[in-house]
Amino acid sequence: MDLRFTDDELAFRDEVRAFCRTALPAGIRDKLVAGGSPSKDDMVRWTRILADRGWAVPHWPVEHGGTGWSPIKQYIFTEELAQTPAPAPLAFGVNMVGPVIYTFGSEAQKRRFLPRIVRLDDWWCQGFSEPGAGSDLASLRTRAVRDGEFYVVNGQKTWTTLAQHADWIFCLVRTDPAAKKQAGISFLLIDMRSPGITVRPIQTIDGGHEVNEVFLDEVRVPVENRVGEENRGWDYAKFLLGNERVTIARVGVSKERIRRIKALAAQQSVGGVRLLDRQDFREKLAAVEVELKALEMTQLRVLANEAKRETGKQDPASSILKIKGSEIQQATSELLLEVVGPYALPYQPREELDGRNEPPIGPDWASTIAPSYFNLRKVSIYGGSNEIQRSIIAKAILGL
Amino acid sequence: MDFDPSDEQRLLKESVDRLVADHYGFDDRRRYQAGPGGFSEAMWARYAELGLLGLPFAEADGGFGGGPVETAIVMEAFGRGLVLEPYLATVVLAGGLLRHAADAGQKAGLVPEIAAGRLRLAFGYAEPQSRYDLFDVETRAERVEGGWRISGRKGLVLHGDSADAVIVTARTAGDRRDRAGIGLFLVRADAPGLTRQGYPTQDGLRAAELVLDGVRVGGEALIGDPGGALPVVERVADEAVAALCAEAVGCFDEMNAITLDYLKTRQQFGTTIGSFQVLQHRAVDMFVELEQSRSMALYAGMMADDEDPQERARAVSAAKVQIGKSARAIGREAIQLHGGVGMTMEHRIGHYFKRVTMLDLLLGDVGHHLARLAALDGLVREQA
Numbered sequence: 001m002d003l004r005f006t007d008d009e010l011a012f013r014d015e016v017r018a019f020c021r022t023a024l025p026a027g028i029r030d031k032l033v034a035g036g037s038p039s040k041d042d043m044v045r046w047t048r049i050l051a052d053r054g055w056a057v058p059h060w061p062v063e064h065g066g067t068g069w070s071p072i073k074q075y076i077f078t079e080e081l082a083q084t085p086a087p088a089p090l091a092f093g094v095n096m097v098g099p100v101i102y103t104f105g106s107e108a109q110k111r112r113f114l115p116r117i118v119r120l121d122d123w124w125c126q127g128f129s130e131p132g133a134g135s136d137l138a139s140l141r142t143r144a145v146r147d148g149e150f151y152v153v154n155g156q157k158t159w160t161t162l163a164q165h166a167d168w169i170f171c172l173v174r175t176d177p178a179a180k181k182q183a184g185i186s187f188l189l190i191d192m193r194s195p196g197i198t199v200r201p202i203q204t205i206d207g208g209h210e211v212n213e214v215f216l217d218e219v220r221v222p223v224e225n226r227v228g229e230e231n232r233g234w235d236y237a238k239f240l241l242g243n244e245r246v247t248i249a250r251v252g253v254s255k256e257r258i259r260r261i262k263a264l265a266a267q268q269s270v271g272g273v274r275l276l277d278r279q280d281f282r283e284k285l286a287a288v289e290v291e292l293k294a295l296e297m298t299q300l301r302v303l304a305n306e307a308k309r310e311t312g313k314q315d316p317a318s319s320i321l322k323i324k325g326s327e328i329q330q331a332t333s334e335l336l337l338e339v340v341g342p343y344a345l346p347y348q349p350r351e352e353l354d355g356r357n358e359p360p361i362g363p364d365w366a367s368t369i370a371p372s373y374f375n376l377r378k379v380s381i382y383g384g385s386n387e388i389q390r391s392i393i394a395k396a397i398l399g400l
Numbered sequence: 401m402d403f404d405p406s407d408e409q410r411l412l413k414e415s416v417d418r419l420v421a422d423h424y425g426f427d428d429r430r431r432y433q434a435g436p437g438g439f440s441e442a443m444w445a446r447y448a449e450l451g452l453l454g455l456p457f458a459e460a461d462g463g464f465g466g467g468p469v470e471t472a473i474v475m476e477a478f479g480r481g482l483v484l485e486p487y488l489a490t491v492v493l494a495g496g497l498l499r500h501a502a503d504a505g506q507k508a509g510l511v512p513e514i515a516a517g518r519l520r521l522a523f524g525y526a527e528p529q530s531r532y533d534l535f536d537v538e539t540r541a542e543r544v545e546g547g548w549r550i551s552g553r554k555g556l557v558l559h560g561d562s563a564d565a566v567i568v569t570a571r572t573a574g575d576r577r578d579r580a581g582i583g584l585f586l587v588r589a590d591a592p593g594l595t596r597q598g599y600p601t602q603d604g605l606r607a608a609e610l611v612l613d614g615v616r617v618g619g620e621a622l623i624g625d626p627g628g629a630l631p632v633v634e635r636v637a638d639e640a641v642a643a644l645c646a647e648a649v650g651c652f653d654e655m656n657a658i659t660l661d662y663l664k665t666r667q668q669f670g671t672t673i674g675s676f677q678v679l680q681h682r683a684v685d686m687f688v689e690l691e692q693s694r695s696m697a698l699y700a701g702m703m704a705d706d707e708d709p710q711e712r713a714r715a716v717s718a719a720k721v722q723i724g725k726s727a728r729a730i731g732r733e734a735i736q737l738h739g740g741v742g743m744t745m746e747h748r749i750g751h752y753f754k755r756v757t758m759l760d761l762l763l764g765d766v767g768h769h770l771a772r773l774a775a776l777d778g779l780v781r782e783q784a
């Protein structure tokens with residue numbers, strides 16, 4: 001056993017780091033450092049830079065554009081991106097629907113969709129959740145009724161992240177209402193320009209617009225856009241949800257945040273002393289760093305095990321990564337709130353700041369701190385809430 | 401010991417609770433927010449009618465002689481409705497300064513105006529560099545012919561943009577972090593040399609940054625001792641913290657009620673999510689936090705007018721620590737148990753979450769008050 005990275009892995013890390021430093025446009029980096037989100041244009045630009053280097057979809061099979069890297073190298077790559085910080089590739093295409101298509105899709109679907117995911121020519125969104133089907137996803141009610149060479153789809157999806165940018169949505173729909181819950185579901189790829197689709201924005205508590213409701217009213221979807229077999233959609237969805245092992249813990253994101261906390265705490269003076277020099281603050285920060293190191297080691301153990309697992313079968317231990325990863329992200333955002341102190345109070349949405357001549361209220365880095373604290377409540381809710389993750393561990397690992 | 405409110409206090413509570421219940425629905429609040437100043441003039445007039453704006457002032461000065469308990473009753477109700485009006489700024493903060501430091505003439509001129517709802521004040525105690533230290537004052541007041549000339553910056557002045565006048569701390573002597581040498585000055589909103597930049601705050605209320613560039617005020621603008629105002633400022637800040645604790649309890653109470661209601665109605669897996677034991681226990685934890693906070697808010701209210709500044713400071717800081725921690729815990733659970741809807745502006749719960757998160761940052765966060773309490777040797781000390 002040797003828990004250190006090999007020389008080869010270290011050299012790889014340096015190569016990725018050097019690439020990210022030079023290839024990422026400075027404007028995008030600055031935005032992320034300040035706690036902002038990349039725009040659609042930023043995402044497209046960065047994805048194409050990665051694609052040109054052959055790194056847009058490292059974990060995919062080589063024939064579809066993958067790199068053939070080991071899971072550890074994939075991990076190193078993801079973490080280096082996050083620590084740059086650079087935008088993570090758009091998960092809905094790269095991590096979710098892409099693998100479903102190359103694993104279960106038809107040859108025509110592979111040819112049509114995969115290359116466009118690699119270069120972000122198509123922006124995908126995820127149409128799983130519904131108002132009545134969140135944690136209990138299998139109770140979804142959106143209906144698809146066969147009409148010749150089409151399905152006619154009626155229903156509503158919600159919490160659809162970045163649907164406002166999307167060209168395509170992958171949806172779980174009910175094709176057999178008589179079958180028991182999980183059995184009557186199919187997996188459809190739907191063009192967002194189809195007549196009958198309406199997107200309504202939902203404003204989140206931080207003031208941002210990242211989620212939407214998507215209404216489907218008599219939307220006609222060619223049968224050729226069904227992935228795999230009819231009524232087997234639940235299997236593909238489970239495969240998709242279990243595919244998030246490499247990115248779920250967000251170790252790199254949290255490392256970058258902790259560095260940022262240290263940099264900002266060095267600028268803040270509390271009671272006449274630099275916040276970073278205060279023992280109580282340093283200890284609090286160190287405690288989070290301990291949690292993060294433990295998470296990182298657990299993540300690497302899960303990845304090392306991956307090679308031995310059956311493909312497509314989720315390691316229930318990845319629920320640990322989701323729980324701890326989300327808690328640590330939330331803890332770092334709480335520490336940032338403590339660093340900024342009272343000047344977290346002014347509400348200064350980014351768009352307003354960009355179009356304004358006057359300087360911002362308070363330190364120029366303060367305006368995103370409270371919104372991102374509010375916004376990060378989401379990470380313990382989405383992708384299977386932390387309660388659901390605990391239930392998975394209880395059942396699948398502890399046998400309770 | 402007697403935890404029961406008097407008849408008068410009960411009446412006060414009933415009428416404020418009813419006022420908020422009748423006039424502070426989610427949509428009402430949104431409408432008030434869009435109005436000038438970010439709150440409702442009509443509600444302000446109602447508070448005046450009910451006697452709330454004169455509540456803590458002595459009867460002799462034109463008020464109703466209420467104390468911290470009465471203020472807490474009002475603030476708790478306001479917390480429940482996420483009330484937007486500048487009650488804390490005008491009545492608790494600026495009003496507190498007048499009660500404790502103004503002379504008879506000043507009170508006679510100002511208090512009846514406040515009580516009638518015709519005068520709104522704000523208190524500029526913070527500066528861009530001061531964080532939570534009330535004595536960290538760079539703004540300077542120089543004595544000049546016929547009064548004072550004030551220059552400096554005041555930050556995060558709650559409702560400072562709509563106030564008719566702002567009371568500011570300014571240094572008449574000493575260095576930036578000296579405890580001595582601080583005075584209080586009333587500056588009219590239209591005073592030449594005063595610029596105000598107003599903005600919304602994360603919780604939907606308003607604040608302002610002030611620049612005072614050689615603002616001239618007359619001798620009558622000085623409130624109290626020109627170099628010895630800090631004890632008054634600290635006292636008023638402690639009263640305001642006690643009031644904020646009561647407001648937080650109102651928020652917590654409502655957050656728990658909203659969340660409980662959701663647990664009893666939201667269905668997943670063919671049953672209400674409140675039937676899952678793990679969520680029941682989380683609701684219980686929220687309830688425990690609420691009750692602990694309520695106890696400490698009462699304690700702070702009881703001690704807020706203690707004549708011994710150290711006893712007062714210990715109690716108030718202890719309460720603010722409890723409130724800040726409960727705000728984190730209740731806020732986190734309230735959003736989590738709502739799932740996705742908890743993350744949206746369209747649902748009430750997120751607005752409470754934001755308010756209680758910001759309450760922790762007003763007049764000192766958990767870390768600040770823990771340090772203050774620890775420096776005073778804590779609550780359990782050698783027996784006398």
Ligand SMILES: Cc1cc2nc3c(=O)[nH]c(=O)nc-3n(C[C@H](O)[C@H](O)[C@H](O)COP(=O)(O)OP(=O)(O)OC[C@H]3O[C@@H](n4cnc5c(N)ncnc54)[C@H](O)[C@@H]3O)c2cc1C
Nearest residue numbers: 126128129134135159160161378382385387736737739740
């Ligand atoms: C910002 C954001 C982005 C999202 N993006 C997308 C997206 O792009 N596409 C998409 O399809 N979905 C998306 N979602 C939806 C997300 O997956 C759901 O919010 C999540 O599955 C929870 O469902 P819910 O919101 O309906 O909450 P509910 O399922 O109603 O849960 C409410 C509470 O009950 C708890 N609970 C539920 N069942 C149990 C149980 N059996 N035992 C214990 N506790 C339980 C939950 O943990 C939660 O605390 C997003 C959500 C958010 C907040």
